Amino acid sequence: xxxxxxxxxxxxxxxxxxxxxxxxxxxxxxxxxxxxxxxxxxxxxxxxxxxxxxxxxxxxxxxxxxxxxxxxxxxxxxxxxxxxxxxxxxxxxxxxxxxxxxxxxxxxxxxxxxxxxxxxxxxxxxxxxxxxxxxxxxxxxxxxxxxxxxxxxxxxxxxxxxxxxxxxxxxxxxxxxxxxxxxxxxx
Amino acid sequence: xxxxxxxxxxxxxxxxxxxxxxxxxxxxxxxxxxxxxxxxxxxxxxxxxxxxxxxxxxxxxxxxxxxxxxxxxxxxxxxxxxxxxxxxxxxxxxxxxxxxxxxxxxxxxxxxxxxxxxxxxxxxxxxxxxxxxxxxxxxxxxxxxxxxxxxxxxxxxxxxxxxxxxxxxxxxxxxxxxxxxxxxxxx
Numbered sequence: 001x002x003x004x005x006x007x008x009x010x011x012x013x014x015x016x017x018x019x020x021x022x023x024x025x026x027x028x029x030x031x032x033x034x035x036x037x038x039x040x041x042x043x044x045x046x047x048x049x050x051x052x053x054x055x056x057x058x059x060x061x062x063x064x065x066x067x068x069x070x071x072x073x074x075x076x077x078x079x080x081x082x083x084x085x086x087x088x089x090x091x092x093x094x095x096x097x098x099x100x101x102x103x104x105x106x107x108x109x110x111x112x113x114x115x116x117x118x119x120x121x122x123x124x125x126x127x128x129x130x131x132x133x134x135x136x137x138x139x140x141x142x143x144x145x146x147x148x149x150x151x152x153x154x155x156x157x158x159x160x161x162x163x164x165x166x167x168x169x170x171x172x173x174x175x176x177x178x179x180x181x182x183x184x185x186x187x
Numbered sequence: 188x189x190x191x192x193x194x195x196x197x198x199x200x201x202x203x204x205x206x207x208x209x210x211x212x213x214x215x216x217x218x219x220x221x222x223x224x225x226x227x228x229x230x231x232x233x234x235x236x237x238x239x240x241x242x243x244x245x246x247x248x249x250x251x252x253x254x255x256x257x258x259x260x261x262x263x264x265x266x267x268x269x270x271x272x273x274x275x276x277x278x279x280x281x282x283x284x285x286x287x288x289x290x291x292x293x294x295x296x297x298x299x300x301x302x303x304x305x306x307x308x309x310x311x312x313x314x315x316x317x318x319x320x321x322x323x324x325x326x327x328x329x330x331x332x333x334x335x336x337x338x339x340x341x342x343x344x345x346x347x348x349x350x351x352x353x354x355x356x357x358x359x360x361x362x363x364x365x366x367x368x369x370x371x372x373x374x
Contacts, residue, residue, distance in 0.1 A: 009202045009227065017199040027324060029284075030269070040196065046268050047232050048307060081233050082217070086300035086369055087307060097216070108367060111295070113273035120235060120274060137214065178365045180295060182273055 015040040049114075049121045050090035051078020051160075053167040054103050056128035059144035060164065062151075063098050066140045070156035076123065076163060077101070079138075091124045099142040100134040103127060106176075110166050112159040113182040121183075123163040125176065158183040202227040236301075236308045236346075237277035238265020240354040241290050243315035246331035247351065249338075250285050253327045257343035263310065263350060264288070266325075278311045286329040287321040290314060293363075297353050299346040300369040308370075310350040312363065345370040 010020055010033045018037030025032055025041055033042035053076060054061040062074045077095040081087065088105050095103050106125035114121055135142045145151070147168050155161045166179040197207055197220045205224030212219055212228055220229035240263060241248040249261045264282040268274065275292050282290050293312035301308055322329045332338070334355050342348045353366040 012199055012201050012204040014199050014201050014207070014229065015196045017204040020201070042201065043267075044270060045234050046270060048235065080230075081307075083231060083233060083305045084302060086302055087298070087367075088300075108298070108365060111274070113275075115271060115273055118270045120268075178295060180274075 010042060010044075013038060013040050014042065044118075046118045046120055048081040048087070048090075049078055049119050049159075050081045050087050050094060050123075051076045051121070051163070052091045052095050052103060052105065052124045052126040053109060053163055054095060054099075054101060054126040054128050055167075056131055056144055059146050060150065060167070061095070061099055061101060061128060061133060061142065061144055063135065063139040064141040064143075065138065065156055066135075067138050072140070073154050073156035074151055074160075075156040076160045078121065078123070078160070087122050088124060091122070091126070095126065096136075098136040098139050100136050101132065101142070102129045104129055108178050109170075109176075110159075110163045110179040110181070112162055112180075114159060115182060116185045121157075121159040121163075123159075125167065158186060197229060197231075200225060200227050201229065231305075233305045233307055235268040235274070235277075236265055236306050237268045237274050237281060237310075238263045238308070238347075238350070239278045239282050239290060239292065239311045239313040240296060240350055241282060241286075241288060241313040241315050242354075243318055243331055246333050247337065247354070248282075248286055248288060248315060248320060248329065248331055250322065250326040251328040251330075252325065252343055253322075254325050259327070260341050260343035261338050261347075262343040263347045265308065265310070265347070274309050275311060278309070278313070282313065283323075285323040285326050287323050288319065288329070289316045291316055295365050296357075296363075297346075297350045297366040297368070299349055299367075301346060302369060303372045308344075308346040308350075310346075312354065345373060 013035035020033040023034040077098040079094040081090040103126040110123045112121040200222035203225045207220040210221040264285040266281040268277040290313040297310045299308040
């Protein structure tokens with residue numbers, strides 16, 4: 001029954017500070033972090049990452065990461081969805097923060113299950129509104145790449161590769177559908 | 188700077204038990220719960236709810252809720268996505284738990300932003316494999332409804348209504364696309 005070890009970040013109850021223990025709560029069927037003193041259950045669930053494939057005059061907007069993980073590699077602008085926003089609003093916010101770019105969002109492009117990281121990545125199609133962009137705080141560079149120039153060997157995350165490939169393949173085929181896939185762990 | 192009040196459940200650092208405070212962390216742009224003693228940031232992000240519209244011989248599988256919120260109203264089998272599973276696996280697991288039903292998942296049907304609840308709801312199309320179903324622990328009843336019998340006035344959540352309507356409308360039109368929508372707060 002100890003499949004779920006207490007983590008360094010899950011030692012104390014956020015409500016009353018007593019020690020957390022591992023237990024299957026009444027009416028549940030899996031081990032959770034449960035407070036040893038009060039009724040608090042410290043749930044952990046997958047998080048949402050939202051981003052966009054943004055096009056301008058046939059070129060795609062990428063950012064070179066200034067932060068870990070994958071520092072120095074190229075990514076689609078994307079990040080953790082926040083409370084108080086829709087998926088689409090989150091994708092636009094992340095693109096503004098990481099690439100200083102205002103975008104017009106299109107349809108949903110890809111949803112990637114990143115099970116090993118406890119994440120679901122959601123990408124939208126988008127157009128750059130005014131052609132303006134720059135590196136945000138979390139980026140070393142922001143740049144527009146033609147399809148032939150995309151640095152496929154230096155893409156930070158498999159989900160970005162999936163979204164970029166789908167965007168280009170579907171555009172070439174004249175279609176816009178939602179692609180779903182489970183990403184493999186990075187080697 | 189106090190837009191984000193300390194909640195009853197966010198008083199102590201889960202890592203070291205010291206008091207949490209509200210602060211914009213370095214490199215961030217919004218208020219978070221931050222430990223006053225160590226470097227821990229207590230992030231809160233939207234959660235994923237996964238479910239399915241399951242059909243068997245032209246009828247749709249619904250469950251009458253045995254738990255709050257919306258006790259006694261009808262819902263599509265759905266619940267919080269867990270770590271270690273894909274969206275599709277979560278939808279199948281919830282259908283098994285709430286309706287004791289084994290399903291074959293189809294395409295993604297609807298994604299609903301439930302911003303006021305800090306949730307994103309994802310529904311799949313599905314077929315009941317063997318015609319067997321029963322009320323699970325969180326259900327008072329499980330039942331198959333023909334489209335004409337669906338209790339529209341007793342559906343627990345707007346996202347379920349959206350998913351059911353989309354399923355039936357798209358089936359009638361002979362199409363299968365992903366519908367996205369922002370749900371309004373329940374009156």
